[in-house]
Amino acid sequence: MTAALALNDTLPGIASIGRADTQPIAVPSLARLAGAGKIYGSGETAVTALADATLDIKPGEVTLIEGPSGSGKTTLISILGLLLKPTSGEVWIEGRNVSSLTERDLPALRARNFGFVFQGFNLFPALTALDNVAIAIEMKNPRAKDPRGEARRLLETVGMAERSHHLPADLSGGQKQRVAIARALGGSPPIIVGDEPTAALDTKTALSVMELLRELASSHGRAVVVVTHDPRLERFADRVVRVEDGRISAID
Amino acid sequence: MWTLARKLLLHDRLRFAVAIAGVSVSVMLVLVQVGLYFGFMNTASSIIDASKADLWVGKAGSESFEFASPFDERAFYKVASVPGVERTERVLMNFAQFKLADGGDLGVQVVGIETTAGHAPLLAPWNVIAGDANKLSEAGAIVVDKSEYPKLKIDRVGHTTEVTGVRAHVVALTQGIRSFTTSPIVFTDMRSARSFMPGLGDSAVTYVLVKVKAGESVEAVKQRINALPHLAAYTTSEMSKRTRTYWSSRTGVGAGFFTTAVLGVIVGFVVVGQILYSSTLQYIREYGTLKAMGARNSMVVRVILSQAMISAAIGFVVGCVLAVGMQAAMAKANLSVALFPGLYAATLVVTIAMCSFAALLSIVKVLRLDPASVFKG
Numbered sequence: 001m002t003a004a005l006a007l008n009d010t011l012p013g014i015a016s017i018g019r020a021d022t023q024p025i026a027v028p029s030l031a032r033l034a035g036a037g038k039i040y041g042s043g044e045t046a047v048t049a050l051a052d053a054t055l056d057i058k059p060g061e062v063t064l065i066e067g068p069s070g071s072g073k074t075t076l077i078s079i080l081g082l083l084l085k086p087t088s089g090e091v092w093i094e095g096r097n098v099s100s101l102t103e104r105d106l107p108a109l110r111a112r113n114f115g116f117v118f119q120g121f122n123l124f125p126a127l128t129a130l131d132n133v134a135i136a137i138e139m140k141n142p143r144a145k146d147p148r149g150e151a152r153r154l155l156e157t158v159g160m161a162e163r164s165h166h167l168p169a170d171l172s173g174g175q176k177q178r179v180a181i182a183r184a185l186g187g188s189p190p191i192i193v194g195d196e197p198t199a200a201l202d203t204k205t206a207l208s209v210m211e212l213l214r215e216l217a218s219s220h221g222r223a224v225v226v227v228t229h230d231p232r233l234e235r236f237a238d239r240v241v242r243v244e245d246g247r248i249s250a251i252d
Numbered sequence: 253m254w255t256l257a258r259k260l261l262l263h264d265r266l267r268f269a270v271a272i273a274g275v276s277v278s279v280m281l282v283l284v285q286v287g288l289y290f291g292f293m294n295t296a297s298s299i300i301d302a303s304k305a306d307l308w309v310g311k312a313g314s315e316s317f318e319f320a321s322p323f324d325e326r327a328f329y330k331v332a333s334v335p336g337v338e339r340t341e342r343v344l345m346n347f348a349q350f351k352l353a354d355g356g357d358l359g360v361q362v363v364g365i366e367t368t369a370g371h372a373p374l375l376a377p378w379n380v381i382a383g384d385a386n387k388l389s390e391a392g393a394i395v396v397d398k399s400e401y402p403k404l405k406i407d408r409v410g411h412t413t414e415v416t417g418v419r420a421h422v423v424a425l426t427q428g429i430r431s432f433t434t435s436p437i438v439f440t441d442m443r444s445a446r447s448f449m450p451g452l453g454d455s456a457v458t459y460v461l462v463k464v465k466a467g468e469s470v471e472a473v474k475q476r477i478n479a480l481p482h483l484a485a486y487t488t489s490e491m492s493k494r495t496r497t498y499w500s501s502r503t504g505v506g507a508g509f510f511t512t513a514v515l516g517v518i519v520g521f522v523v524v525g526q527i528l529y530s531s532t533l534q535y536i537r538e539y540g541t542l543k544a545m546g547a548r549n550s551m552v553v554r555v556i557l558s559q560a561m562i563s564a565a566i567g568f569v570v571g572c573v574l575a576v577g578m579q580a581a582m583a584k585a586n587l588s589v590a591l592f593p594g595l596y597a598a599t600l601v602v603t604i605a606m607c608s609f610a611a612l613l614s615i616v617k618v619l620r621l622d623p624a625s626v627f628k629g
Binding site for chain 2: 077078081083107108110114116118120122123124126135136138140142183187
């Protein structure tokens, strides 16, 4: 049982912030894993990638997920991001258990709730920064009224307005990641999930990207969940979730 | 979607050029091969199609228009007396030897027609570009096609020669009247035709052309003529179709042209399929990212289909231009490529279908793409 669940173990989707001098105040969780697990294969060949993971994702918080390679970090964020179905436990999004939803139902849920940032940026090399962001907005919501206008605003938010017409090949690693963050923000999802978003960047750039993610959480109320191996990023985090051997071993 | 599709295609211009080349060659092959087929078929039935007759009457059992057996002229009068027949004209067709200027001989297809003064004949040379076809009634007068000048070794109206040893002179020149048998067509009147082909006798007829009285049923008159012994009547469109079918099936020309056209489609399919698939593989992580962020499969599939449609549209236009160029080049070699709106429309449908099917492998790839794969390094 994790600390987060211990604070509020009867109301799925509702987390609490405990303060020493007052009663706990209920804060709605944006997402919640409740005893989530993932087992690949069956019988003697079964491999447990994640077991009994319980975690609340709250607005305005930066959560770092750390652990050695193969510990289950990626499985954890894949289940949290509705990219992978757990074999046990529950996933709560928008206040409801979505564990049993099929891939047919999940894209819309992902589009409303998640933006993803990757180590390799995953930007279309043929598209400008503006087009990369706009196309993601359009893909998420084909009825979006002004995807290019929204893309411009988001690029401005991440400090890339002046480079909006550059192709990824003409941008530095840090600039590409800022564009990727702008793309993740398309459609205003409340949760940004980053898979080692600073791993391919030099220290200075990595820290500036984390500052940006921190800012998005603090000023814009987004929940930011970042998988990382880099302990220098801990200073940007509200919580550090440590994963070892497929289990959440600690939440600091 | 169109913007993304277009930019993805144009990002690698060499690959895009190869895709367009594949579609274009495919479109050109389909148009030219099918156009050649229709060109040949038009040639095969051109004399029939140009006639103003309602019915063509020939000897029963004749399979080929060109090689039809002649019959005695008495049948002509029997046909003329069938109720419902307004007018009849005789046609005598056979092969004869045309004396060339260098002393050699060339086999020609003589078409003897009636040149009765007072009304337009049911069959007469058309597309006359020089001379006077009305002079066909002169003894030994002939009309030949300009495209056959090199073969016949003549260069002007007024040229004199011999057909089967009988003096003949060119009174008019046509354009675009050619025979499927490759033997030049020589129009002349019945009297001259009989002199050019003495072996057939003085009363031979190959076809009787029938004009049905206004208000009479062509089908009913046809049945009445068919009741006559040893004769078979066909409407002009039936006769045309019969002739086309004969040449198409007997020579295998149809199968040959269509096989090449199908091969063209297969080439286009393989080239476009390979190009789209390699493009999809190149951007697979980006597609996965979009799916992870909530893009529905249908949206990603639309991007790939849009690429296929852009390739189809541009390839079709380029292919049409190439086909028109080929048509012009082949015309110089006296080969007729019949390009017409229906063929363009059918080829466009084939091109769209070809590119859509070529995109299937890519579509299956993105449909099966697990969005969680974006986290797998």
